[in-house]
Amino acid sequence: MINVGMVEPVRLNLKSKFKFMCHKGIGCFTRCCGSTDILLTPYDVVRIKNRLGISSSEFLKQYTTIQIDENSKHPNVILKMGQEGQRRCPFVTEEGCTIYEDRPTNCRYYPLGQAIMRVQKENKIVNEEFYFLIKDENCLGYSEDREWTVEEWRIDQGADIYDEMNKEWKEIQLRRDPQGESMDETKQKLFYMASYDLDAFRKFLRATNVLDFFEIDNRELEDIQTDEIALMRFAFKYLKYIFMLEETLKLKEEYKEKFLKAYQSKGN
Ligand code: SF4
Ligand code: SF4
Numbered sequence: 688m689i690n691v692g693m694v695e696p697v698r699l700n701l702k703s704k705f706k707f708m709c710h711k712g713i714g715c716f717t718r719c720c721g722s723t724d725i726l727l728t729p730y731d732v733v734r735i736k737n738r739l740g741i742s743s744s745e746f747l748k749q750y751t752t753i754q755i756d757e758n759s760k761h762p763n764v765i766l767k768m769g770q771e772g773q774r775r776c777p778f779v780t781e782e783g784c785t786i787y788e789d790r791p792t793n794c795r796y797y798p799l800g801q802a803i804m805r806v807q808k809e810n811k812i813v814n815e816e817f818y819f820l821i822k823d824e825n826c827l828g829y830s831e832d833r834e835w836t837v838e839e840w841r842i843d844q845g846a847d848i849y850d851e852m853n854k855e856w857k858e859i860q861l862r863r864d865p866q867g868e869s870m871d872e873t874k875q876k877l878f879y880m881a882s883y884d885l886d887a888f889r890k891f892l893r894a895t896n897v898l899d900f901f902e903i904d905n906r907e908l909e910d911i912q913t914d915e916i917a918l919m920r921f922a923f924k925y926l927k928y929i930f931m932l933e934e935t936l937k938l939k940e941e942y943k944e945k946f947l948k949a950y951q952s953k954g955n
Contacts, residue, residue: 699799699818701838707798708831711783715827720779725766725793727751729882729919730852732764734789737915742886750777753879759863760870762879766791792853795844797821798828799837805861814861852916855923856882862932877929881922885915888922897925900942 699705710716727735736746747764754763768774778786784794799818806815818837822829841847870878880887892898898908910917924935938946 697819699820699837701818701836701841703818703837704834705798705820705837705840706832706834707828707840708833709828713827713831715825717779717781717783718825719797719823720784721768721773721775723768723776724754725776725791727764727766727883728792728849728853729856729885729922730849731791732883733885733915733919735786735791738786738789743884744887747884751883755875758869759860760875761860761863762875762882764879764883792846792849795846795849796841798823798826799840803857803861814858852919855920855927859923859926859930859932863930874930878926881926885918885922889918900938900946902937902939 732743732746735750736743739746741749750767751764752767754765755761756763766776768776776784778784778790784790796818798821800821801816801818803814803816805812807813835843841850880891892911898911903911907917907921911921912918927933928936
């Protein structure tokens, strides 16, 4: 549901109000679920692949394409639309969205778009987040009378939970982008795997014994091995560490040389 027609250039904040309602009886029902690029976040992938009962690797292969960001060279994952004329979303039917409870963040936000930028304020670089209304002329939801604040809409649609889950991951993207440093292929592959393909990341951790290299307490270790959300959070920590954004992990003294050598030899 992010069929972007025209982007309203007005910045909205959490208290801003707008009128909108989407419901089954509306004349344009499901018209928006096609011919659009829906960017997926790591938590979107977790929710949808679990909904479908398939692995992250299978989901990515079957339902997504990769788009490389021109500047940062970050790999982004996009939901693959059908190939026929209207390029419909694979999850839409006459009855609506078949994965509604697990729909992606962008579908939850619609008719709002969300933007985050790094800006300088009083000698400090901070994140500035704002929202905007996506004006799609085919969407009749804007003519409805129900009024919302941006904050109410986020909570009603469950977008607040998704934002919280992806917070650390967005931080990586934000903090890497302004540096303008491109990702080489090795880092792109790691970024893709740790961001979106958690089942492959789990196998990678087992095959390389990476968890042994770091000082991680037993409770966290157990969580990483048994809880997918803990694994996802560790993946974000690991990416931050590898991309040198933060000392999110502490290398064990005895593994320092081995670990650094392995990464330097790959040009990292
Ligand atoms: S009201 Fe807008 S969001 Fe809802 S189904 Fe119609 S086009 Fe899609
Ligand atoms: S995931 Fe659901 S809400 Fe989003 S575009 Fe597809 S059918 Fe529509």
